Structure formats: structure tokens, C-alpha cells
Amino acid sequence: MTVPEGMDRPKAGLRQRENLALLHEVSLATAGVSHVEMCIQCGTCGGSCPSAADMDHTPRKLFAMLRAGMEDEVLRSNTPWMCVSCYHCVVRCPQQIHIPDVMYMLKSKAIAAKLCQDSTAPDFSKTFIGMVETFGRSFEVGLAGWHYVTHYPLRLPAMAVMGFGLFTKSRMSILPKRIKGMDQLKAILDKAKTLEMSE
């Protein structure tokens, strides 16, 4: 696309794409059929969202930014990280866009592009996944312990009280459980990693 001299948009050093490539790329990489190209900018999603107040862009705006090819801004946004997967937007969206699935995709993309602005959420996911890939099960004590020590040291006193409560009520097991088919699961996940959608 050629733009007359002096008419090009200010880019502020950010990478932008002059076509719908970004929108299509995100849509194709989303699990299932995302319908994100169908967004009519009605704003029902943001209006239904319990965490919209804490987002830097509402989902509606984020989808407009995808269409505009504003890759860096989209991947730096905290919006996908604030999504609580409550599916209020999904059942109200007149275009049946798989909004949480698009958010999941954008999180993976932001991690790959190293554009997450806050490491708390990606680190929590990473720790969780590490446990699952080691034991085949989640391990609440290890996960919470490591996460609070590394990200919320100031919350540790309150967490210690909670942990003690959960422990005395036998709601926390100190040792992780390991599945029998760990080798099988590892083989599956190793293969899966080579087949990732965006690759």
C-alpha cells in the first residue's frame, strides 16, 4: 500500500501492519472458530465484563486495535490478563465471538513476543504449568508457596494464616501426586509443542 508523502500516520516507533494480517493471524491461531473478524464494535463485551474497570482497553477497543494492526499496543495491553473467563461477554455477543479464547491466544502471543507489562500473571501460569508437566497434577502448596514468595511477599503473613487453616482442616496436601503415565503425557506434550497453531 502506497501512501502519499507526508500523509503517513505517526507511528511513534511502534510496529503496525497496513492490512488485516494481524486480525487474521490471531483469528486463525485461536482454538475453534473465533469469529473475531465479525466484531461490529457494539461494546456489549466491555459492558458485561466484571473486570473491565481494571483493563487498559475494553475488549471492543482491543478488537478494533487488532483490525487496525496495532500489534505492539495489543500485546502490551493488560486486557487479556484481566479476563476472568466468566463468559458473560460470550453469551451476550451478537456475533458469537469466542472472546475468552481470543484473550488466551493474545496472552500466548504476548509471552512469545516478551511484551507482557507485568510478570505476575505469566509467572503464575508458568509455575502452574511447570507443576503439571512434572507431576501430571496440579500441586496447590508448591504453586501458592512459590508464587507468593516471588510476587507477593507482603501477603505472606495473611497467606500463612490461610495455609495453616487449610492444613489443619486437611484441605492441603504437602506432597504432590504423580500420575502413572508421566512418560506418556510428556511425549504428548513434547509433540504438541512442535505443532503449536502459530507455527
Add this chain to the structure above:
Amino acid sequence: MNDYIYYPGCSMEGSGIAYHESLMVVKKVLGMQLHEIDDWNCCGATEYLGTSTIPAYSLIARNLALAAQQTVGNKTVMAPCSACYLNLVKADHNMAESKVLGGKVNEALAAGGLHYDPGSLTIRHLLDVFINDVGLDTIKSKVTHPLTGMRVAPYLGCMVPRPDYGHQFSDYEQPTELDDLLRALGADVIDYPLKTECCGGHMAQIGPETAYEMIRRLVSTAENRQADIMVTVCPMCQMNLDAYQPETNSFFGTNYQMPIVFFTQLMGLAFGADAKEVGFGRELVSAKKALARIGVAAPAPAASAPRSKKPQGLPMPASKFQKKAAAEMAIKEGSK
């Protein structure tokens, strides 16, 4: 038709053990047979899906592939945890919807000698099974100790009524199934408009202030409507509203003491089971007062956790939410 392939999920063995204990009692009364998927693995919750696609779906699909090998006369998988239920049903749905996804996931599964044809299993949540298979009449016929006089707030959370791929519930936002079930147990079910609002999910771990506000709203609405107890169908909701209620109180300067238990625990009580047998006493916010309403004594605590009254963390200027909550609390204290 009372046989189900059973996917417990990790929290049934840990933080949600009261759900497991009460389900074991209730299924016996109702004559249900649960066949646990042999060597099932974690569903990945919302964490795995948020950082990868094919590995996350393959992790979930290993369970589906194992379940499909283990059919027990029917092909229905039942999951009691909302997040596990949604992940299983979502993987099945999206693998069928997108041939590319389905193909890649099966290519990964093949590395472990497994295969799954999407659509070959029916995946359902425990509440759906109780309502649509067992039926309210059967449940009602088993009630020996009706919960008369106990005011219960029915709380479903998000992932069971939404997106509801199988259309098992009457409404996405105000379904009445849990109300009906609790009413069949004889409970006084309050009108609880936030019944499918979010508990905060993993925000308690990654964005606590967002979670505290969600928890406060749910708990304060239940209390304003004079509920004795809240009931949930999801281990994550129970954990957030129960274990993080003290932290939420510290944050807002409030003093809510709203117990939250699993719906199966109340079913167990109504069927005549002992409170301890169905996991009472495991909740951090004590259900003692609520149990007293129906003349049931709370199990003796194993040990009491020290309770910190001082807000944790550094002194920070109060946010608008904190100020609002403190003002509401002051008005309520004054009116008592």
C-alpha cells in the same frame, strides 16, 4: 443409566475435599456409580490455555482419550469441578469445530499411543446430572432431614451456566436449577441475583484487588439478603469466597462472616448424613451458626487457626472501593 465416567479434578483431593466427601455420601444414597478415569491428569485450569493452544488442548484431550477407552455402558463423563468440566467440554467442542485443532491434537496424542474422536463422549457437570438424570422427585424422596429454616444463597459461578455448549440449563445468567434443588431439600432459598457472577477466578493470585472487589460484592449481597449460608457447585468459587474472605475483610475494613459450602454437603445433611461425614468443619469461615438454624451441631474443630485482625501489608491510601465498603459497613453496624 446410573453409571458415569468420573473426572474428579485435582482440587477434589485438596482444597475441595469436602466436595469429594459429600459427593461420596450423596451418590450412595442416589444409587449412582462413578467410574474414575484411570490415571487422569490435571485439566490445566485456565493457566495452560492462557499460554499455549495445542499443548493445552492435548493435556485435556489425554483425559478424553482415556475416558473413551473406558466406556461403561454409556459415554457420559461427569465432572464436579466447574473449571474441569468446562475445559473437557470446550476441548471436545473446539476439536469438533476446528478440524485443524482436532487434527493437531490427535497428532500429539498419537505420540502417547492415544486418539480421541471429538463428539464421542458427552461431558456433563454434576449439577446437570442431578437435575436432568436423577431428577428432583427422586432427590426429594430421599430427604429425611429437611433444611427448613436455613436461608441459602444459591451461587453457581460462571463456568457451569456459561457458555453451556450442551444447553443443559434454563438460562445463561439467571438459571433456576440450583434454587430448585435446594428448595427440594427444604431450604429457604433466597433470591440471589449475583448467582452467576464471577468469584474472581485466578485473580486472587494475580490481581488481588480485582478479586477482593468481586468477593466483597458476592458476600455482601448474600449478607444483605440475610442468607445464613452460601452454596456453590465449584471448588474454585468455594476457595475464593471462603479462604480469601478474611483477606477481603482486611482490605475493605469489613467483617463479613459468610460461610460457603458445596451443594452436595447440604444434600448430604438433608439425606440424614452426619455433618462431619459430609465435610462440614473444613470451611474456614465457620458454618456453625447456619447449621444451628436446622438444629445440627457443627463438628468439633481439629485446631483453630490464628485470626489476624490487622490489615496486612503496607499502609496505603484507601481506594474508592475501600471507602465505599467501609461506609456501607458503618451504616449497617449503626442500624443493628
